[in-house]
Amino acid sequence: MEPAAAPSLRTLLGRRDLGLRLVSDESELVDGALEQPVRWVHNSDLVDPTPFLAEDLVLLTTGMQLAEEDAEGATAYVARLVHRGVLALGFGSGVHRVGVPDELIAACAHAGLALFEVPYDIPFLAIARAHAEAIAASAYARRTWALEAQRALAIAALRPHGLESTLSELSRRLGCWVGMYDATGALSHEHPTALGSGADAVAAGVAELLARGGAASRTIEDPDGAFTLFTLGRTGQLRGAIAIEAAALDAETRAVITSVIAMAGLALEQNEQMSRARRRMHTQLLASLQDDDPTLARRVLGSLPAAPVVLAVAETPRAGALIDWWERRRTDAGVASFLAEGPDGVTICVSAADAAEFDEVAGRLGIRIGLSSAGEYSGFSQAHAQALTALRRGRSGVTRYADATSGGVLDALGGEETRLLARTRLAPLRRHDQETGGELELTLRVWLEHDAHSERTAAALGIHRHTLRTRIAQAAGLLGSDLSSFPARAELWAVLRAAG
Incomplete structure (x- = not known):
């Protein structure tokens, strides 16, 4: 990076036209003391000029405020300057004192403050002007650098x-x-x-x-x-x-x-505008693929991911980032893919061999993705439905259709709408159990689990079989259902499973 605009103390001391002489032993100063940028140069002969000073400046003085051979006064004076943040002290020799006083040299050495001598024939104004000129030159150099850099960047963009x-x-x-x-x-x-x-x-x-x-x-x-x-x-x-x-x-x-x-x-x-136009075309092609016919998509795109393929449907909060990621995988790693946005989310089709890519992108973006089983393009619509089912049943990351439906058909009745319907159906039964302390719902569950066999159910519940029959009849009346038929029992079992 380029240096800051303010010149350093070393730069000022290096001006041959000023003839400044460093009195301090540089090895005894703090590392980098002479490299600190000097924000301003000020002169004062006050015993305590600190109320009128800013940090990071060089103070010039003729020493008129310092009594001869007053080591204690010089120490206190230098301590005030250091506390205020003065970077260095310049002593004008020959105005009131010839040479720099020993007590001032000792005080500066003890406090670690850089001390330099200003020759009699160099006015303090010349030092301030040299500092201002250095700032102006540095600022001009920085502006010139910025203009040249922007010109080079504009050429690079072409x-x-x-x-x-x-x-x-x-x-x-x-x-x-x-x-x-x-x-x-x-x-x-x-x-x-x-x-x-x-x-x-x-x-x-x-x-x-x-x-x-x-x-x-x-x-x-x-x-x-x-x-x-x-x-x-x-x-x-x-x-x-x-x-x-x-x-x-x-x-x-x-x-x-x-x-x-x-x-x-x-x-x-601009890339995004082109990408949006491409995505609109892909959305139209998605409709043709859902007819289980890849002919049009292949004709327009030239090729599709090699079968067998898997389909994924991803939620859309970061659709742009998701599409960018897949585009980069296609460019950098040659991963063939087909992407399209639809009302259900972003649909992504890749070869089954590349299915592991979904775990990486889901973790990176923190999104949910539903993934179908592998299949041919002739089963595209079924695979899309599988991916949607997996997405809706998944909680986080990638949910595969095989995992989402591992519990069988009845477990697929776990949607919120189905649960609401099941709980509404069981409401009279549950209200009765809550008000009376009964166990009609539990009795029905155990009865159906034992294939509606009275003897085994009564033994499992620890009740008499006549009590069991009474409970079943009472539950059937509350539900308004004839539980003597298999279809009614099958529906009741599905309701109990869905209600939870």
């Missing part, structure tokens, strides 16, 4: 793979690592080389920003380095993020980065 070329050029101009992450939080481009240490911290920071969904930036302080992150896209429609291996960014650097973010956002938005 090259093939313009977005990636622009980010690589930004990395070269800043002299640091730059990476771009897609909407799923996956690293899609980096320069100059792969980021080693700090990669996990950056990826986690990007994932957190994208999960929030709002346009933002943040700085990550990691033992392996500092990084600044910027999101791409509008709030609610984030397209990714850019990470830069730097924490302190001056105004010119931020202006250059802002221009890159704007260009990246525009490029991604």
